[in-house]
Amino acid sequence: MLADANFETPVVGKQRLRSGERRAAILRTAVELFAQRGFRGTTTRELASAVGVSEPVLYQHFATKRDLYTAIVDHMVAQASQTFDASMRQVDGGQDDRELLQALGEVILSWYLQDPAQIRLLLFSGLEGHELAELWHERATTQFKAFVASYMERRIKDGAFRGFDPHTLSLAFVGPIAHYGLVSTVFRCPLPERPRNEIVREFVDLFLNGIRPRAEGDL
Amino acid sequence: MLADANFETPVVGKQRLRSGERRAAILRTAVELFAQRGFRGTTTRELASAVGVSEPVLYQHFATKRDLYTAIVDHMVAQASQTFDASMRQVDGGQDDRELLQALGEVILSWYLQDPAQIRLLLFSGLEGHELAELWHERATTQFKAFVASYMERRIKDGAFRGFDPHTLSLAFVGPIAHYGLVSTVFRCPLPERPRNEIVREFVDLFLNGIRPRAEGDL
DNA sequence: TCAGCAAGCTAGCGCCTGCTATCTTGGTAG
DNA sequence: CTACCAAGATAGCAGGCGCTAGCTTGCTGA
Structure with a gap:
């Protein structure tokens, strides 16, 4: 499972390693439970x-229950920002539209499918949900959305x-x-399993x- | 505000009317608060x-706090089912694709924009979020989705x-x-105000x- | 004018929560 | 073997929760 790779222990010394592992275990379990039953x-x-x-x-790892929650969200935001930034840097103007959109689309889809519990936590945890969503949107996706929009604008001008x-x-x-x-x-609706890149x-x-057939065939 | 039209008092007698109004007020306020701070x-x-x-x-209107919540969700599901059913009946095979999709699209968008607090409640309330979402999806949108899919299937065969x-x-x-x-x-991201039918x-x-220009002009 | 009564508020019960003071234990140096 | 100490579990506090018993109020009809 990919989720197990998250929340790795930050190695600061030989003594703290076990403690770091436990910290990671707490975070992972918390994501699961908060996503399932909500924060409160x-x-x-x-x-x-x-x-x-x-x-x-x-309480020896997190001063407050809320701090634990904040740590999770911070981790999610940081990770997503990193992923999106990397994908923006990776894309260069040389590719054609299909390739570029394919790359962007796969990044977005992968983020949703990577760890459903985290997404559910973000939506369902019930701790001032909308504030959190605003924060999340502000910090993680604004740049990415601006990037997509500016790309669209350029291609319109072309x-x-x-x-x-x-x-x-x-x-x-x-949207799709x-x-x-x-x-x-997130909503766990049964859809046929298919490879992401195909979708x-x-x-x-x-x-x-x-959706309408075109007269002349495109690539 | 449209939301005020929801949760009307069911008139069963002269005596109960005031009580019904208060029941409606409770439900409306509960939607607001649950959407804001979550159920718990x-x-x-x-x-x-x-x-x-x-x-x-x-507690003289609802036996339990949870019952109050259930009443809200039941109301939402019933209302949405009704709206979607009506829109499905309204659509007949005579219209062209553009008209039909326009009608369906407006129904969907209107449902989202009608009362944001209700949608936020559904997503953010934090009471076994995923179960609720499954229930919701099962009861309110399955038929509608099947209808859209069968329409798509027919037009593919055509x-x-x-x-x-x-x-x-x-x-x-x-999706879009x-x-x-x-x-x-729901996420309260600032987007330019525009008429729904135009969107x-x-x-x-x-x-x-x-998104690509077509050779021959369509209607 | 005043009994009768429905309807509403005050005050509080028992439980559970986030959080912590205190005791216990298991490993190590001398 | 024993004195020491960090690290962890037990048990419990104070406050807030869902929910309600019982008192109070103000309206109705004679």
């Missing part, structure tokens, strides 16, 4: 017993894309992918060419 | 004082739409609209024709 629906007693330690151990509002185009492109991610993992390829094709 | 983050004391009544009055998986097409059509609804109201018209156009 999860008691520190439950969390401690699920991790397999006593309650005071929790005459390669039709003249819509760039933000509308961003939504039209991101995000919706797929939410429906298939994205279809959405990219539809975005570029539309 | 809202105390019955807070709710009572926000409504302007004492706590026991709450040769009017390209040969994709019908469910992929459903997602590609619903749902994403717009979530981003603009939907652009998404429908993009869905049908794609």
Whole structure:
């Protein structure tokens, strides 16, 4: 499972290593429980017993239950920012539209499918949900969205894309992918298992060419 | 505000009318608070004082805090089912694709924009979020989605739409609209105010024709 | 004018929560 | 073998929660 790779122990010394491992275990279990029962629906007693330690151990890693929550969200935001930044740097102007959109789409979809519990935590945890979502959006996705929008704008000026509002185009492109991610993992609706790149390829094709057959064949 | 029209008093007698009004007020306030602070983050004391009544009055309308929550969700599901059913009946085979998709799209978008607090409640309330979402999806949108998918399937057989998986097409059509609804109201991201039918018209156009310019002009 | 009564508020019960003071234990140096 | 000490579990505190018993109020009809 990919989730196990998250929350690694930061090695500061030989002594602290075991402690770091436990800290990571606490964080992982907390993501699971908060996503399942919500922040307030999860008691520190439950969390401690699920991790397999006593309650005071929790408080020797995190001053407050809320601090634990903040640590999780910070980790998520940092990780997502990093992923999105990397994908933006990786993309260069040399690729054609299909390749570029494919790369962007796969990044977005992967983020949704990577660890459903984290996404569910973000949406369902019930701790001032909208503030959190705003913060999240502000810090992690603003740049990425601006990047997509500016790309759309450039291609409109080139005459390669039709003249819509760039933000509308961003939504039209991101929408199906995000919706797929939410429906298939967050809402746990059964959808046929398919490779990610294939799913994205279809959405990219539809975005570029539309649902109606075209007269002349495109690549 | 449209929200005020919801949770109307069911008139069973002259005596009960005032009581029904208060019941409606409780439900409306509860939606607001649950959406804001979550289910467990809202105390019955807070709710009572926000409504302007004492706590026991709450319990004379709803046996349990959880019952109150269930009543809200039931109301949402019933209302949405009704809306979607009506829109499905309204649509007949005579319309062309653009008109039909426009009608469907407006129904979906209106549902998202109608009362953001209700949507936020569904996502953020934090009471076994995923179970609720599953229930919600099962009862309110399954038929609608099946309807859209079967429409897509028919048009593929007609040769009017390209040969994709019908469910992929459903997602590609619903995705941008749902994403717009979530981003603009639920996550409170500032987007330029625009008339709903115009927004939907652009998404429908993009869905049908794609982002690339076409050789022969369509309607 | 005043008994009768429905309807509402005050005050509080028992439970559970986040958090912690205190005791216990197991490993190590001399 | 024993004195020491860090690290962890037990048990419990103070406060807040969902929920309610019982008192108070103000309206109704004779």
